[in-house]
Amino acid sequence: MSATTEELLPPRTTPTAPESSADPRRWRMLPVILSAMFMAMFDYFVVNVAAPSFQHDLHTTDAGLELIVGGYGFAYAAGLITGGRLGDLLGYKRMFVAGMAAFTLASLACGIADSSTVLIVARLVQGATAAAMVPQLLALINVIYPAAERPRAMAWFGATIGTGSVAGQVLGGVLLEANLFHWTWRPIFLVNVPIGLIAVVLALRWLPDTRGTHRPKFDPVGAVGIALSIGLALAPLILGRAEGWPVWTWISLIASVPVMIVAMRWESKLARAGGAPMVDLTLFKERTFSLGLALSGLMLAMFGGFMLAMTLFLQGGMHMSPVRAGLLFGPLGVAFATTSLLARQVSGRYGARVIAIGASLSTTGLVLLGIVLAWRGADLASWQLLPSMVLVGAGNGLVLPSLVGSVLAGIKSRNAGAASGMLVTAQQFGGAAGVTILGTVFFSALGSHPSGLGGYVSAMRWVDLVDVVFVVAILAMAFLLPKQAAGMAAKR
Structure with a gap:
């Protein structure tokens, strides 16, 4: 191992402990830590199925609806790097607990909102508080788990992203259909309250009070400028x-x-003066880190756009109810979770090439989708979409934990929180760009007067074609990663 690699050790507060001396409660901590990722992803997607209810109950304008749906992602992505650096400064447990508590209160505010204005503000706060808690979970995984166990924890992290995203579609539709206590859309936010309270209590009891080995000063100019x-x-x-x-x-x-x-x-000037910039620009000298950010953004652009377009296709073109359309995403979620959990073994064997394997699976699924859409046209049955959706889910599930593990495996301890925030920011930015690009493609192809299911099939075919371009770019970039990157992450 080179001297440069020796310097880039994972974050820890003490020398890496053997498994026998690791905290015996570490595996019961994992669901608590991952609850933050699940809730953040769930709330990112769940509002899509509730949009008509917001318009009906709160008389929300189109602009207001966009802010309810998109304001969360805006505040979330803009605050992630700052949230990560605050974890380095104040401690990962402290920021996790504070972020989770604030997110729970913001979810309660969303659930009891009596106007679209109140709901918009609460959603912005919800996104900002998600940005405080989510970067801490990756840093906590590096601190809590011995090197040999981190890939297993990271695999569960990847599975949580997939299940949280799909649960937003599935559980959101179920809650709307159930209309508990005649509260219409409110339970999709209120469901976070008991989960968040339990997570706060257990986090206070179980999580170690840790931070990186270096306690940096906060960089307000960098925080404001980047955000x-x-x-x-x-x-x-x-x-x-x-x-x-x-x-x-x-x-x-x-x-x-x-x-x-x-x-x-x-940031560069501050670093040269011996300060602690919000972003350590030397991170980008590592090819794995730079490529990993780009790959993460592209992967989430493809996946986020695919999820949006497929939701519009199922509900608008095939006239499915939110709950029925959500349930059709169930197999995709299962495939995503399954391959995420298998990623550790596959990464150990194939190294960074596992990312190319996952991208190939997604490519196969998208090509198959294009063939089915062209073959069946307006005679398409919903079950004929399942093989394609499963392959897309499996491919994304295989890539994500391997990619996250590769990117973060060589980050200096003092940058653990900030690097985690940068990685999740790249994912969220990519997701927002994918939704915009593929949403524009879908509606442009659909036109203002869609001609029944055939018009929706044509629009979905265009989306599928653009997604193929995205995933082929991912496949090509995967071969630029150092061959041992994911394998090293699996073994550390």
């Missing part, structure tokens, strides 16, 4: 399509570039 740049880019991506891309969206997108350049120059 502002991300916000300027995300706002038009989230709102632009439905608003018809007015002038402000293009100004905002263009302005995000110089703002980020200024922020990065500040």
Whole structure:
């Protein structure tokens, strides 16, 4: 192992302990830690199925609906790097508990909102508090688990992303259909309250009070500059399509570039002066880290756009109820979770090539979907979509934990939280871009007067074609990763 690699050890507060000296409660901690990821992903997707209910009950305008749906993702992505660095500064447990408690209160505020304005504000707060808790879970995994056990914990992390995303579709539809206590859409938020309270209590009791070996000072200029740049880019991506891309969206997108350049120059200057920048730019000298961020963004762009388009296709084109459409995503979620749990063994054998294997599975699923859509056309039956959906889910489930493990395996301890925040930011930014790009493709192909199921089939075929381009790019980039990257992550 080279001297450079020796320096890039995973975060810890003491020398890496053997399994025999590890905390015996560590596996009961894992569901508590992963509850943050599940809730964050669930709330990202669940509002899609409840959109008509918001319009009916709260008389929400189209712009208000966009903010209810997209405001969460905006605040979440914009705050992730800051949330990660605050974990490095204040301690991962402290930030996890504070973020989870605040997220629970924000979910309660969403559930009891009596106007669209209150719901929009509560959703923004919910996204910001998710950004406080989510980066801590990756840092906690590196701190709590011995090196040999981290890939197993990371596999469960990947499975949680998939199950949380699909549960937003499935459980969201079930809760809307059940209409508990005649509360219509409110239970989709209130379900977080008991889960969050239990997670806070157990986290206080079980999680170790740890932080990285180095306690950096907070960089407010970098935090504001980076968050502002991300916000300027995300706002038009989230709102632009439905608003018809007015002038402000293009100004905002263009302005995000110089703002980020200024922020990065500040970070570089601060590092040269011996300070603690929000982002350590030396991270990008590691090819695995840089490529991993790009791959994470592309993967979530493909997956997020696919989930949106398929939801629109099932409910709009095939006239399925939210619960029935949600249940059709069930096999995709099972496949995602299964391959996530198998990723550790596969990564140990094939190294970084497992990412290419997963991308190949997704490519196969998307190509099969295109064939089925072209073959069946307006005579398509819903069950004929299942093989394609399962392959897409399996491919994404195989890639995600392997990719996360590879990217974070060589991060210095003082940057653990910030690097985790950067990785999740790349995923969320990619997801928002994918939803925008593929949503635009879908609605442009559909037109204002869709011709029955045939029009929706045509729109879905265009989305499928763009998704194939995304996943082929992922496949090509996967071969640029160092061959031993994922394998090293599996063995550490």
